[in-house]
Amino acid sequence: MNNIDVENLSTCIIYDDICKVLNNVPFPCCLIKGKVLSLQAYNKSAARKSGDVDVLISRKNVREFENILCSHGYSCISKDRSDRILCLNSSHQIPPYRKTRAGIEIEVDINFDIFWGEYSGKRIDILAFLSDAKEIELYGCKVKALSPLKSMVQLILHHYKDINSIFLLATRKNIKQDMFKDLFYLLKNNLNDILLDRLYDISLEYEIIPYVYYMLYYTGLLFKDEILEKYITAFKTPEGEALLKCYGLNEAERREWKYDFQTRLESENLYDLIKDDLTEKDLEKITINKKVFLNE
Amino acid sequence: MNNVLDIQEKILEIINSTIEDEKIQPNQADEDLSLIGMDSTKFIKIVVTLEETFEIEVPDEKLLMTEMGTLNKMIGVVSTALGIANE
Secondary structure (H helix, E strand, C coil), rough: CCCCHHHHHHHHHHHHHHHHHHCCCCCCEEEEEEHHHHHHHCCCCCCCCCCEEEEEEEEHHHHHHHHHHCCCCCCECCHHHHHHHHHHHCCEECCCCEEEECEEEEEEEEECCCCCCCCCCCCCCCHHHCCEEEEECCCCEEEECCHHHHHHHHHHHHHHHHHHHHHHHHHHCCCCCCCHHHHHHHHHHCCCCHHHHHHHHHHHHHHHHHHHHHHHHHHHHCCCCCHHHHHHHHCCCCHHHHHHEEEEECCCCCCCCCCCCHHHHHHHCCCHHHHHHHHHHHHHHHHHHHHHHHHH | CCCCCHHHHHHHHHHHHHCCCCCHHHHHCCCCHHCCCHHHHHHHHHHHHHHHHHCCCCHHHHHCCCCCCHHHHHHHHHHHCCCCCCC
16 A cells, blocks of 8 residues: 555545544534545645644634534644633644544644634634635535635635734744745635635625735735736725835734745745744743644 | 622622732723733633622623723623623
8 A cells, every 4th residue: 555545545534534523513514624625626635735624613612622522532632721711712723632542633623713812803704704615525525615615705704814823933943835825826716616706705795805915915925917916906095005024913013024925935944934033922822822733 | 799780899809919010900900901911821820710709600691801891891790690680
């Protein structure tokens, strides 16, 4: 059996297990990122590698979903009440749940928001966001996925957070260029769903135009494309332009980069690029997040 | 501890012992605690102490600084968890 077969078999086992969990869920719930995104952006579930499975549910269903996971043999990597409070107040997900089946470790990330914890603007009602989720087939299992338009919104906000979070900049070695690739192909592969007007209207409603511009702009630097260029032009605002040269996820922690985008993109140690800017508060936050999310 | 005044007094004590920068008084019940030094770390400490003191579990929907950002909001959450009317 070669590596591809082994990977495929592992993924089948993971999705078979997840499907059993999701079949018992009596509230709106769908899978995001990972293999679902792979299918939507590249038409192939195996195009993207992903280790964990991300579920999006409303905050008010988190406890019930955890109980369902536990009834299927999963357990949370953290038993610490303060970790849970930290996540529910300051993050978009709670500490992961894990289970081992047939020697394969299955990790489930429970997302209850598509914004980052530090976000202070208008929140998106997740139940409404999930309302038009559609059933798709993945590794022989039927699971719910967001529409391509909402996947685009979710992906933009997720990737914006990944590139701008001080904790992630301090703990990840580099910016994954695949993030821009995912965005580009999700758009190009779903132009009938992610129409410019529709993306603009939903971004206006959610008040996220500067973040959309940020992600499209940098995607456009890596993928030259006429259609993408039209989107970038439509989303351009002074607020969006101001974000381009900054990192940090809210006004209080936002600061200007000392390095240009190319340097950041090629860096093999992003921490080196920000370490001189970090305050005592930043360092404390990084330490707490490492404990909760990386188990360090 | 079975009335709102007792609850208020205890919560005030917990807040003031956690936020050391500035003490709040009962007449500042609607004061935004983040403006007087309650950051996310102190918020966690306050919630954990409230849960231990009152033997309650704050529901997930309330585990946000916007939901428990003032003395009055904390009294409301604790009173509800204890099944006491907060008038």
